[in-house]
Amino acid sequence: xxxxxxxxxxxxxxxxxxxxxxxxxxxxxxxxxxxxxxxxxxxxxxxxxxxxxxxxxxxxxxxxxxxxxxxxxxxxxxxxxxxxxxxxxxxxxxxxxxxxxxxxxxxxxxxxxxxxxxxxxxxxxxxxxxxxxxxxxxxxxxxxxxxxxxxxxxxxxxxxxxxxxxxxxxxxxxxxxxxxxxxxxxxxxxxx
Amino acid sequence: xxxxxxxxxxxxxxxxxxxxxxxxxxxxxxxxxxxxxxxxxxxxxxxxxxxxxxxxxxxxxxxxxxxxxxxxxxxxxxxxxxxxxxxxxxxxxxxxxxxxxxxxxxxxxxxxxxxxxxxxxxxxxxxxxxxxxxxxxxxxxxxxxxxxxxxxxxxxxxxxxxxxxxxxxxxxxxxxxxxxxxxxxxxxxxxxxxxxxxxxxxxxxxxxxxxxxxxxxxxxxxxxxxxxxxxxxxxxxxxxxxxxxxxxxxxxxxxxxxxxxxxxxxxxxxxxxxxxxxxxxxxxxxxxxxxxxxxxxxxxxxxxxxxxxxxxxxxxxxxxxxxxxxxxxxxxxxxxxxxxxxxxxxxxxxxxxxxxxxxxxxxxxxxxxxxxxxxxxxxxxxxxxxxxxxxxxxxxxxxxxxxxxxxxxxxxxxxxxxxxxxxxxxxxxxxxxxxxxxxxxxxxxxxxxxxxxxxxxxxxxxxx
Numbered sequence: 001x002x003x004x005x006x007x008x009x010x011x012x013x014x015x016x017x018x019x020x021x022x023x024x025x026x027x028x029x030x031x032x033x034x035x036x037x038x039x040x041x042x043x044x045x046x047x048x049x050x051x052x053x054x055x056x057x058x059x060x061x062x063x064x065x066x067x068x069x070x071x072x073x074x075x076x077x078x079x080x081x082x083x084x085x086x087x088x089x090x091x092x093x094x095x096x097x098x099x100x101x102x103x104x105x106x107x108x109x110x111x112x113x114x115x116x117x118x119x120x121x122x123x124x125x126x127x128x129x130x131x132x133x134x135x136x137x138x139x140x141x142x143x144x145x146x147x148x149x150x151x152x153x154x155x156x157x158x159x160x161x162x163x164x165x166x167x168x169x170x171x172x173x174x175x176x177x178x179x180x181x182x183x184x185x186x187x188x189x190x191x192x
Numbered sequence: 193x194x195x196x197x198x199x200x201x202x203x204x205x206x207x208x209x210x211x212x213x214x215x216x217x218x219x220x221x222x223x224x225x226x227x228x229x230x231x232x233x234x235x236x237x238x239x240x241x242x243x244x245x246x247x248x249x250x251x252x253x254x255x256x257x258x259x260x261x262x263x264x265x266x267x268x269x270x271x272x273x274x275x276x277x278x279x280x281x282x283x284x285x286x287x288x289x290x291x292x293x294x295x296x297x298x299x300x301x302x303x304x305x306x307x308x309x310x311x312x313x314x315x316x317x318x319x320x321x322x323x324x325x326x327x328x329x330x331x332x333x334x335x336x337x338x339x340x341x342x343x344x345x346x347x348x349x350x351x352x353x354x355x356x357x358x359x360x361x362x363x364x365x366x367x368x369x370x371x372x373x374x375x376x377x378x379x380x381x382x383x384x385x386x387x388x389x390x391x392x393x394x395x396x397x398x399x400x401x402x403x404x405x406x407x408x409x410x411x412x413x414x415x416x417x418x419x420x421x422x423x424x425x426x427x428x429x430x431x432x433x434x435x436x437x438x439x440x441x442x443x444x445x446x447x448x449x450x451x452x453x454x455x456x457x458x459x460x461x462x463x464x465x466x467x468x469x470x471x472x473x474x475x476x477x478x479x480x481x482x483x484x485x486x487x488x489x490x491x492x493x494x495x496x497x498x499x500x501x502x503x504x505x506x507x508x509x510x511x512x513x514x515x516x517x518x519x520x521x522x523x524x525x526x527x528x529x530x531x532x533x534x535x536x537x538x539x540x541x542x543x544x545x546x547x548x549x550x551x552x553x554x555x556x557x558x559x560x561x562x563x564x565x566x567x568x569x570x571x572x573x574x575x576x577x578x579x580x581x582x583x584x585x586x587x588x589x590x591x592x593x594x595x596x597x598x599x600x601x602x603x604x605x606x607x608x609x610x611x612x613x614x615x616x617x618x619x620x621x622x623x624x625x626x627x628x629x630x631x632x633x634x635x636x637x638x639x640x641x642x643x644x645x646x647x648x649x650x651x652x653x654x655x656x
Binding site: 010011012013015017018021022023025026027028029030040045068069070073074075076077078081096098099100103104107108158159160161171172174175176178179181182185186189190191192 | 204205207208210211212213214216218220227228230231234235239241244255256268270271273274277311313314319320321323335336337338339340342343346347348349351353355385386389390416419421442446449450453454485504506507510600601602609619621622623624627
């Protein structure tokens with residue numbers, strides 16, 4: 001269960017090149033991408049912080065990022081999920097996520113919550129009226145509550161990924177446990 | 193009920209199914225490159241495990257390599273370190289590598305097909321969203337994140353829920369001056385940048401069947417630009433003829449055996465699709481994009497939509513402001529400063545031949561910088577063998593060395609802020625080709641014609 005204020009970016013089709021531009025993908029570790037999250041929106045020419053961009057506005061804080069539909073489209077770079085998580089977010093809410101981003105987020109403990117366009121709109125409105133508006137996310141119950149209005153939305157999540165997130169299970173450990181089955185599969189498989 | 197092409201291949205690769213629908217999918221071939229693999233190798237080291245099937249992974253350096261003087265050490269220390277890390281990881285884990293200096297080096301989605309590594313019926317993944325390219329051979333090919341790269345390295349499998357299925361048919365005769373790039377830009381403009389999300393696409397119809405393998409790759413390559421995880425085309429005589437005789441294609445009796453299997457790879461007549469679209473090739477003219485996602489495209493003679501024609505006005509205004517364009521404006525005659533011919537979408541030998549044929553006897557406009565980046569070392573060599581480099585040079589174009597280059601602006605090949613680039617690549621996102629760069633996606637023919645004119649033109653006016 002997470003209760004937090006949220007940072008709203010009411011823009012649609014936010015692609016992974018905006019989340020983390022390619023020129024910041026040169027690192028060979030997973031850490032430190034948070035400082036370049038939304039780099040070209042956060043900073044103007046000459047690395048001057050852009051005061052109009054929401055991440056530079058101290059009024060808006062929180063562990064929930066709320067964005068317009070088709071969030072995370074474009075490149076498969078997992079760095080996008082790493083940078084959001086590294087910047088302190090635990091949940092991303094949108095009315096629609098791009099497939100690869102959604103998978104990458106789930107594989108990194110960042111929960112993508114898909115809500116209806118109306119619920120998303122309600123979230124943006126609540127934050128607009130009160131930047132301290134909070135939202136409560138329960139992975140166990142698969143619900144998100146707009147604490148200002150009391151509206152609750154039940155979201156879908158892949159049952160396997162839910163179990164992994166709740167129990168801290170690991171995909172690789174699971175796959176390694178299947179090694180004999182995979183080897184047996186290979187015996188009957190012809191690859192041309 | 194019959195099966196789709198997608199079902200046939202997917203079902204033949206399921207090792208195990210989890211409750212809730214996630215499958216453990218066996219991967220026949222895994223491509224890796226320097227940008228999305230280092231953290232996956234680190235993961236193996238932390239677990240103290242080896243690569244499960246090292247010979248089913250192939251590595252190359254493409255995203256972050258210079259496109260001139262590749263024989264010299266890489267200038268940028270971060271880029272150099274990333275490429276060196278790939279080399280040391282491949283050595284440590286026994287993964288075959290076609291790195292800088294190797295005659296097979298090139299963009300991962302160009303070298304797989306040209307070497308005959310990509311074949312019908314396969315499952316193929318890579319830490320790159322344009323892995324969909326390989327679907328042109330009737331393979332299930334899709335992009336994955338680094339955590340999934342680690343899954344494949346450690347088990348030769350990925351955990352993946354089965355997507356929904358969509359068929360997009362393009363029927364009829366393709367018009368003169370229209371390339372497969374125009375067809376896919378047209379489809380994306382109709383379905384939008386998110387219209388394919390959640391789906392795997394099969395492209396069908398007489399217009400698609402009439403395309404060469406390289407043209408088909410361009411179509412499948414951009415499936416992800418409408419959100420689809422992948423796109424595929426049923427293999428046919430064109431496919432078999434392309435694969436036959438290539439370096440890693442089966443030879444002799446093995447080829448005959450493979451062929452017999454490949455010929456079963458088609459969608460049954462009574463198979464079900466979750467969504468279906470049919471387009472008429474006669475409606476498609478040369479295309480160009482005006483906005484900041486690949487769905488924002490128009491026919492070259494058209495107008496940018498007016499404010500009253502769009503749903504999300506805030507997004508639309510932001511996008512056009514970035515591009516320095518006005519609602520309702522036409523693009524013909526718009527001055528441009530750069531032309532980029534390259535990327536996994538359009539950098540194959542057929543693309544270069546088409547451009548060279550068009551450029552013969554012409555020269556680029558003085559104010560245009562024109563780059564041509566071959567998709568691979570083999571494409572570059574072939575182009576030089578055919579004398580295409582001389583034609584490019586005479587026209588004022590510069591044939592460089594292979595890599596992803598200004599498609600994603602990771603290396604030093606970038607478009608300056610505020611300047612316009614007609615690009616044969618796949619993404620026109622803000623800053624994609626460099627901070628502030630303004631990208632207009634088009635076919636190689638349209639790009640070449642714009643370079644000559646120094647502005648946006650209709651390539652059909654230059655033909656014959």
